Amino acid sequence: MQVGDFIVCRLAAWGVKRIYGYPGDGINGVMEALNRGKDKIDFIQTRHEEMAAFMACAHAKFTGEVGVCMATSGPGAIHLLNGLYDAKMDHQPVVAIVGQQARMAMGGDFQQEVDLISLFKDVAHEYVQMATDPKQIRHLVDRAIRIARVFRTVTCLILPNDIQEMDYEEPNRLHGSIHTGMGYSAPLVIPGQDEVRKAAGILNSGNKVAILAGAGAAGAAAELIEVADLLGAGIAKALLGKAVLPDDLPFVTGAVGLLGTKPSYDLLMECDTLLMVGTGFPYSEFLPREGSARAVQIDIDGRMLGLRYPTEVNLQGDSKATLQALIPLLEKKKDLSWRQRIEKEVARWWKIMEARAMNGANPINPQRVFWEMSSRLPDNCILTADSGSTASWFARDLKIRSGMMASLSGNLATMCPAVPYAIAAKFAYPDRVAVALVGDGAMQMLGINGLVSISKYWQRWTNPAMVILVLNNGDLNMVSWEQRIMIGDPKFEGSQDVPQFNYAAYAKLLGLEGIRLEKPEDIVEGLEKAFRAKRPVVIDALVDPSVPPLPPHINLKQARDFTSSILKGDVNAWDMVRQTYKEVVENYFH
Numbered sequence: 289m290q291v292g293d294f295i296v297c298r299l300a301a302w303g304v305k306r307i308y309g310y311p312g313d314g315i316n317g318v319m320e321a322l323n324r325g326k327d328k329i330d331f332i333q334t335r336h337e338e339m340a341a342f343m344a345c346a347h348a349k350f351t352g353e354v355g356v357c358m359a360t361s362g363p364g365a366i367h368l369l370n371g372l373y374d375a376k377m378d379h380q381p382v383v384a385i386v387g388q389q390a391r392m393a394m395g396g397d398f399q400q401e402v403d404l405i406s407l408f409k410d411v412a413h414e415y416v417q418m419a420t421d422p423k424q425i426r427h428l429v430d431r432a433i434r435i436a437r438v439f440r441t442v443t444c445l446i447l448p449n450d451i452q453e454m455d456y457e458e459p460n461r462l463h464g465s466i467h468t469g470m471g472y473s474a475p476l477v478i479p480g481q482d483e484v485r486k487a488a489g490i491l492n493s494g495n496k497v498a499i500l501a502g503a504g505a506a507g508a509a510a511e512l513i514e515v516a517d518l519l520g521a522g523i524a525k526a527l528l529g530k531a532v533l534p535d536d537l538p539f540v541t542g543a544v545g546l547l548g549t550k551p552s553y554d555l556l557m558e559c560d561t562l563l564m565v566g567t568g569f570p571y572s573e574f575l576p577r578e579g580s581a582r583a584v585q586i587d588i589d590g591r592m593l594g595l596r597y598p599t600e601v602n603l604q605g606d607s608k609a610t611l612q613a614l615i616p617l618l619e620k621k622k623d624l625s626w627r628q629r630i631e632k633e634v635a636r637w638w639k640i641m642e643a644r645a646m647n648g649a650n651p652i653n654p655q656r657v658f659w660e661m662s663s664r665l666p667d668n669c670i671l672t673a674d675s676g677s678t679a680s681w682f683a684r685d686l687k688i689r690s691g692m693m694a695s696l697s698g699n700l701a702t703m704c705p706a707v708p709y710a711i712a713a714k715f716a717y718p719d720r721v722a723v724a725l726v727g728d729g730a731m732q733m734l735g736i737n738g739l740v741s742i743s744k745y746w747q748r749w750t751n752p753a754m755v756i757l758v759l760n761n762g763d764l765n766m767v768s769w770e771q772r773i774m775i776g777d778p779k780f781e782g783s784q785d786v787p788q789f790n791y792a793a794y795a796k797l798l799g800l801e802g803i804r805l806e807k808p809e810d811i812v813e814g815l816e817k818a819f820r821a822k823r824p825v826v827i828d829a830l831v832d833p834s835v836p837p838l839p840p841h842i843n844l845k846q847a848r849d850f851t852s853s854i855l856k857g858d859v860n861a862w863d864m865v866r867q868t869y870k871e872v873v874e875n876y877f878h
Contacts, residue, residue: 291422291447292321294456295385298429300328302470304356306715307385308332308340308347312360314387314400317452332715332745335737337364339708341371341384346705346712348380349695350670354436355380355712361387361449362400365407370702372411372442377699378503378528379589381436383443384412390450391420408444418446423459425451430468437472440589477588478613479603487584487601488617494561494582496626497521500544500575503528503698504566504588504607509690511611512565513537519563520621522630524552526569527683528698531671535687538631543683545574546839550640551633553840564599566607568592568699586610641685649832649867651807654759657829658685658725660811661757664819667691669721672709674730675701676766678759680837682725703730707738707756711745718749721819724756728786729764736794742824743798754824758791763833776852779859795826805829834860834867 289297295318299307307329311319322331334340337359344355355375359365365386375382386408388394389401408416415435417428432443459465491497497519501512509532516523516539524544525532533540541551556562556576562583569575575597576583583599586607593602603610621627645659658681665671665686671694673682679696688694693713697705710724726735739756746752759765763786768779792802801821803814805828818825 289456290317290321290452291419291425291454291456292317292319292452293324294425295429295447296321296325296329298426298470299356299433300325302429302433303353304329304433306330306332306347307356307358308334308343308712309358310334310337310340310360310364312364312387314361314364314389314449315358315385315447315452316387317449318358318385318387318447321452333741334708335740336734337367338371338704339734339738339741341368341382342374342705342708343371343712343715344382344384345371345375345378345380346672346695346709347716348375348382349378349709350693350713351716353381354433355382356385357382358385359387361389361404362402365402365404369407369411371705371708374697374700374702374705376411376442378697379440381440383432383436383445384408385445385447387452388418388446388448391448392450394448404444404446408446412442412444414439414441415443416446417444419448419451422451422454422457423465425456426459427466427468430470434472437474476609477605478609479605481613483601483603484610484613485617487603488614490582490584490600491519491561491563491614492619494519494559495623496559497561497563498555498559498581499523499563499565500526500556500567500569501529501532501565502526502567502569503532503695505529505532506566508565508608508611509533511608511615514615515563515611515618518615518618518620520624520627521563522551522555522627522634524548524555526567526698527679528695529567530683531688531692531694533688534690536689538634539627541630541634542637544569545571547680547683547837548574548840549637549684550840551630551637554633555630562597564597565611569596570699572596645685647867648808649835652805652811652829652831653808653835654681654761654829654831655685655835656808657757657759657805657811657831658682661815662686664815665689665692665723666721666753666819669723670694670710670713670717671723671725672696672706672713673725674706674727675703676727676729676764677769677837678706678725678727678730680766704734706730707735710754710756711738711741714749714754715745719751721751721753721755723754726756726758727765728758728760728762728789728791731758731791732786732789736789736791739795739798739800739826743800746800746824752823753819753821755818755827756824757827757829759831760789760791760828761831761833762786762788765833766837768833769837772858776848776856778856781859790828791826792828795824799823801825803827832867836867
């Protein structure tokens, strides 16, 4: 058995089912072993190593398992980094396996020789090691997997190419040898009862309780609902926590933050008590003013406690188990006026969102595409979204239903994960429908490469249904709006215009289905056709870049900067004024 064979067998024994990656001579020994061990691990060839890392991250997000990606030495390893940082910053367990030049060449400025230990030291700071002896391999693999799981982070194993093809040797029973075993059982972390009582006292004393739930609250939906009912509270969701609770609950206010809703903004600005559950939501301007609300936080990671807001009681523990310990100590609120007000505002907000979606645009209002899609999403589908204005419509216009999954790049907020995320979702759950929501900038950067991978693999999926919605507006839209609203500058066409491209036609060239939406009347028919299709579909929606992704609250500086960008001669000035007026008007008629 060669070292490469042992690595494949050991990963399979740890439960790894597939590896996403791209070949190269620096990783040939493991690739040959994967070929010999096709029955053990499925190797998924991506079009770019960055996609492999995104897919490994998505696998971890959607399954809770360790995601594994692989690349060759030098440039291949470098290409992994963006996707690995996505995993690190969203606290996902991912193992990167990368090749390296032969040991005897190292230090000799050899071709593709890169100091990979230094390169990966930040993104994989909990564990990055290079193999120098076959007897190391067992404990290197075991520790890379286990540490990724324990700390929910990225680890990296570097394999010189000569090591990969050497005969595997078990470590000798000598002083200095290491003999690891497999397996990890995550502990159930519950805070002490005294601290839980203190938290209950604070929550019971509040008259206007708000709950902010993030991705760390996944699996605790029933407990969140019970706590909210006892306390007469509303629940806002951080963007990564969009699928934690369904949006058809009348007290769920939706997303919070710049891409969030007005009910969420009002909930957090006006509450006198805040319960944060499994979230590291970073934007202080969307949290209560310091001193205006007493706060309790629950998080499995003690390092995140008290980080975003000066919380009085910090409970380190599993969200579900901690809420279960808290519930018997909570007193049911008799005055439900706060809750009733929240529900009234949520109902009003959904009417505003529908009215905004139905506003005319040139040629199509992007909000309408998302609004019409929302009610037509298949049960238990898996949604992925890219960064940019796409994320705004994903956050606000799509109503998540129970059983759905959803994710995007949260803390890194990088472009390009939506398509690789959706591909990974289809491999993990081949019977479920995956829906990727992408802007044309991200689609041209990496997404169209992902379509090539989809064309290669889609016939392997038990249910080939998959929809990639591209918002084709010829503009790097979120950055254009940021230039206007944050610094008062007009759109810089040289940096913001995106080349014209027919994504639907390209999909057809690859043997996929392509649907082009050119006018509002095309939307419903196009969506229904896409969800009936028996193969992956690209929906190419020609949407208006002048529809503003309005923040839930517009401050004086934002208004002043927006006006400044118009006065300086923004190329879309009149269209922006018209569309912004329509959006704002809807707030006063519903």
